[in-house]
Amino acid sequence: MSRDKILLTPGPLTTTLRTKLAMLNDWGSWDADFKEVTAKLRAALLKIIKDNGEYAVVPMQGSGTFSVEAAIGSVLPQDGHLLVLDNGAYCKRMALVSEKMGRKTTMISFPENEKVDVETVRAQLENDPSITHVGLIHCETGTGILNPLKEISDLCKAKNVGLIVDAMSSFGAYPTEAGELQFDALIAASGKCLEGVPGMGFVFLRKAIIEDLKDNSPSVALDLYDQYTYMERTGQWRFTPPTHVVVALYEAILQYFEEGGQEARLARYQANSDVLLAGMAELGIKPFLKEEDLTAIIITFLAPASDKYDFTTLYDVVKEEGFMLYPGKLTEVETFRVGSIGAISALEMRQAVNAVRFALEKMNIQ
Numbered sequence: 148m149s150r151d152k153i154l155l156t157p158g159p160l161t162t163t164l165r166t167k168l169a170m171l172n173d174w175g176s177w178d179a180d181f182k183e184v185t186a187k188l189r190a191a192l193l194k195i196i197k198d199n200g201e202y203a204v205v206p207m208q209g210s211g212t213f214s215v216e217a218a219i220g221s222v223l224p225q226d227g228h229l230l231v232l233d234n235g236a237y238c239k240r241m242a243l244v245s246e247k248m249g250r251k252t253t254m255i256s257f258p259e260n261e262k263v264d265v266e267t268v269r270a271q272l273e274n275d276p277s278i279t280h281v282g283l284i285h286c287e288t289g290t291g292i293l294n295p296l297k298e299i300s301d302l303c304k305a306k307n308v309g310l311i312v313d314a315m316s317s318f319g320a321y322p323t324e325a326g327e328l329q330f331d332a333l334i335a336a337s338g339k340c341l342e343g344v345p346g347m348g349f350v351f352l353r354k355a356i357i358e359d360l361k362d363n364s365p366s367v368a369l370d371l372y373d374q375y376t377y378m379e380r381t382g383q384w385r386f387t388p389p390t391h392v393v394v395a396l397y398e399a400i401l402q403y404f405e406e407g408g409q410e411a412r413l414a415r416y417q418a419n420s421d422v423l424l425a426g427m428a429e430l431g432i433k434p435f436l437k438e439e440d441l442t443a444i445i446i447t448f449l450a451p452a453s454d455k456y457d458f459t460t461l462y463d464v465v466k467e468e469g470f471m472l473y474p475g476k477l478t479e480v481e482t483f484r485v486g487s488i489g490a491i492s493a494l495e496m497r498q499a500v501n502a503v504r505f506a507l508e509k510m511n512i513q
């Protein structure tokens with residue numbers, strides 16, 4: 148059977164037929180038609196954050212991490228000091244990126260099942276005036292927890308330190324509005340809640356800092372300043388653009404606005420997530436996070452406490468039924484993750500829960 152599986156993963160995810168069809172043409176990278184798509188895409192991205200003229204957006208080739216690396220290398224000065232707020236795997240990855248880019252990095256760690264604590268961050272900033280920037284993961288996809296972006300943004304603004312936000316898995320579903328926040332860089336990618344295909348990221352930069360980024364990046368390919376100035380001057384990407392990914396993302400964003408934008412997208416994901424949570428509860432499977440900390444992006448579930456449980460069997464049976472699960476990312480406890488994002492609705496989530504029920508029966512659990 149050639150039917151595509153439904154991806155219950157936080158990117159790549161299930162896309163609409165309309166988005167897939169947008170990829171059937173070839174485009175010349177320097178041609179006016181493709182430059183027009185790039186310009187419209189950048190304008191649409193700025194519309195999503197309700198930009199009031201304060202921000203610019205710079206698309207970047209590669210997976211999301213390439214854009215995180217581009218943002219850190221370009222925004223953090225060589226003598227800067229990044230404080231990474233850590234409550235999971237993607238936070239640790241941001242700190243690793245910063246170290247590899249040769250930037251002074253400090254990580255402040257919180258338990259994986261709790262949000263970043265704003266008062267602890269405030270105290271750290273007061274204790275260490277050498278910190279120039281804070282790095283925050285908005286939704287830590289490792290567990291699914293949503294960190295307090297607005298509060299951290301207010302704190303950084305008050306303390307006059309820069310803020311770099313990895314909003315990869317939340318962007319488009321949870322609010323990231325320019326009028327509510329202040330950040331130096333906010334990073335997201337094509338293949339998450341905007342429901343495009345993977346292959347490019349984009350970084351919103353505060354225009355007031357852009358001129359300071361000249362000659363700052365230790366990388367050629369990932370230099371946001373060069374990418375930005377080249378794109379502003381020529382309308383083109385600096386190096387070969389992922390043309391099919393770009394046109395698919397633009398087509399996906401048109402559907403995003405047609406659906407009703409951020410609020411409608413979150414409402415659909417929330418409905419998916421509600422069906423998932425209730426269905427799993429019936430099967431006796433509980434989430435890792437406290438109920439009030441759960442998000443509509445991805446839920447980490449505790450594996451059934453049975454010695455008959457085996458993730459590979461669960462994965463294989465559920466895949467046979469047409470759904471792809473996601474392994475857990477925690478070291479202390481055995482978990483698996485289920486994403487609620489992508490071009491799917493409560494209908495697919497009900498079917499997915501049934502597939503999990505079937506797998507548990509096959510493993511003779513309960």
Ligand SMILES: *Cc1c(COP(=O)(O)O)cnc(C)c1O
Binds near residue numbers: 212287
């Ligand atoms: C998906 C994701 C990334 C990027 O991962 P890639 O595999 O490089 O696309 C970064 N941060 C978070 C929080 C993510 O969810």
